[in-house]
Amino acid sequence: MLEDKMNIMFGDDAMDLGSNDFGGMFEDTDLDKLFGESTPEPEQTPKEEEKTPVEAAETSVAQQAEPVATQSAEAQVIAEQTAPSTEKVEEKNEEAVEQPAATENAAAVTNADADKLESDEDIYASELAAAEKKETESAKSGLIKKLPIFVYGKAKDEIVDTSITFEALRLEKAEDFPELDDGENVSWKVTYGSISKNVTTPKDTTIASFKKKIEESKEFPEAIKKAKGDLKCEITPSVKAKKKGVMSAYKGLYETVDAARMSDKVISYVPSENGRLYEIRSNGVGTFIVQTRKATAFQKVRAGFIPALPKIPFSVLSEILAFFKSYITKDRITEALAYIFWSKTEERYFVHIPKQEVSKASVDTTEMPLEDERFILVMEIHSHNTMPAYFSGDDDKDEKATGLYAVVGSFDKVFPDILVRISVGGKFVEIPLEDIFDGIDGTFPEKWKDAVTIKEIKEQEEMK
Numbered sequence: 001m002l003e004d005k006m007n008i009m010f011g012d013d014a015m016d017l018g019s020n021d022f023g024g025m026f027e028d029t030d031l032d033k034l035f036g037e038s039t040p041e042p043e044q045t046p047k048e049e050e051k052t053p054v055e056a057a058e059t060s061v062a063q064q065a066e067p068v069a070t071q072s073a074e075a076q077v078i079a080e081q082t083a084p085s086t087e088k089v090e091e092k093n094e095e096a097v098e099q100p101a102a103t104e105n106a107a108a109v110t111n112a113d114a115d116k117l118e119s120d121e122d123i124y125a126s127e128l129a130a131a132e133k134k135e136t137e138s139a140k141s142g143l144i145k146k147l148p149i150f151v152y153g154k155a156k157d158e159i160v161d162t163s164i165t166f167e168a169l170r171l172e173k174a175e176d177f178p179e180l181d182d183g184e185n186v187s188w189k190v191t192y193g194s195i196s197k198n199v200t201t202p203k204d205t206t207i208a209s210f211k212k213k214i215e216e217s218k219e220f221p222e223a224i225k226k227a228k229g230d231l232k233c234e235i236t237p238s239v240k241a242k243k244k245g246v247m248s249a250y251k252g253l254y255e256t257v258d259a260a261r262m263s264d265k266v267i268s269y270v271p272s273e274n275g276r277l278y279e280i281r282s283n284g285v286g287t288f289i290v291q292t293r294k295a296t297a298f299q300k301v302r303a304g305f306i307p308a309l310p311k312i313p314f315s316v317l318s319e320i321l322a323f324f325k326s327y328i329t330k331d332r333i334t335e336a337l338a339y340i341f342w343s344k345t346e347e348r349y350f351v352h353i354p355k356q357e358v359s360k361a362s363v364d365t366t367e368m369p370l371e372d373e374r375f376i377l378v379m380e381i382h383s384h385n386t387m388p389a390y391f392s393g394d395d396d397k398d399e400k401a402t403g404l405y406a407v408v409g410s411f412d413k414v415f416p417d418i419l420v421r422i423s424v425g426g427k428f429v430e431i432p433l434e435d436i437f438d439g440i441d442g443t444f445p446e447k448w449k450d451a452v453t454i455k456e457i458k459e460q461e462e463m464k
Contacts, residue, residue: 143224148190148211148233152177159207159235166202166210170237182296185240190214192233193223207235251297261287269295303429305404305422307436309342309378314439316340316349321408321416324383327358328411333385334358337365340379349378360385362394377403379436384409389417391428400426404436 147158150173159169166188174180188199192214199205211233214220224231252265260268260280268280269292279292320338327334339352354367363382370377380399384390389409391399399405402424410417421430434440 143231143233144212144215146233148207148235151234151236152180162208162211163206165204165206166199166235169207169235170202173237178294178300179239180237181294187238187240189236189238190233191236192220193227193231195219195223253297257287257289269297305431305435309376311438312340312349312378312436314437316351317437320351320381323353324385324408325411327383328385333360335360335363335383335385337363337380337382339377340381341370342376342378344374344376361387379404379406381406381408383407383411386410386412389419391419391421396426396428399423399428406436 147160148162150157150159150169152173155176164172167183170180170183170186170188180186183202186202188202190197190199190210192211195214195217197210197214199210214233250266251268252260252263253269254260254263255270257270257278257280260270261282266281270278270280270289272278277292277295279290279295281288320340323338324336327336335358337354337356337358339354341350341352342348343350352370354365356363356365356367358364380403384407387409389407391405391407395405395407400423402422404420404422406418406420408416408418418433419430420433420436421428
């Protein structure tokens, strides 16, 4: 019965429960999980026989000596394994001898290549330096032949005669530039490419010698190399700034000759009743008086007119000309007079025709110009009909008041002649028409010029 139940639970095959095999049904790990790990029983160490004290001591000494012997044997084995053989040591020694020789050979090759490379670089640098020097010398030769240039403001002019001194050049150019007249206030500078030098002794130094000095300097070849474009030798004067209206301490202006003589000034100026200026100098010998040609202590003044109002429109002049022309007919030819006023309130010009009696050679008016603070009489203008435009003796007598005056003549031409002058207390100076009237020159479309072709100068000469 029990056997039948066991067969039902575990199968027909019988299983030895006293065995650890269990018929291969379970893995070891499964068994461990089911039953836990088995702990082997410790082996029973047989009891040693009791030793005498002498035997125990001998045994202890032997046990202590055994590890030392073991260690010595192991060390010997390791030494034998790690120690190189005699053959290998000899091979390494031979390699060590061969290696320095190979290194020396490689170094010799490297040094030879470096020497060759350095030699090539030296040759290239030498050839390049020679080429640059040749190019510089060629450029220098051309520059030596070039004339220096006088430069002052926008004015530029070649200096043909380089044998003159800088002082002589100043005197030559002072005719065109009066501010260069006073040599004490003029200094000179020479600019040659990137080189700039001041002239310390302009009275004794020639332009040619100074230019040559720069060209022969050590820095000039470098200046040629750095130059961008055309290299020029430019001679430039500079004028020291002076206080306007203030004379030097040793100069003075006096009303009379006596006042000038009593002063301690080296140079004195005295105006004369003839309108001229005189220079006075004194020393132990006496007082010297001469009419001055140039008084550099004073500002340069030119006769003329500086307007305070806008220019008169050409349309105003055109109306007046049409009015004058209306008195030139087949039946009669007379003069005429017109006034041009400026309105302060309206800020514009207008024409006023005064009451007048006219004939062919005269015009008389008893009407005084408008005496009104709102208006300014700008100009008196009259015609000479078909006669030439000029200011007559009668005009000089009538036009003594300070102002602007104009006369129109030659009306028999398509365009009449017009003269304008200023009167300063009865002293007259003619001035350009365009200084007073606007639009005299007129304008036209620029595209008109597209239709015009100018012949060459040679063709024009052939036509002559």
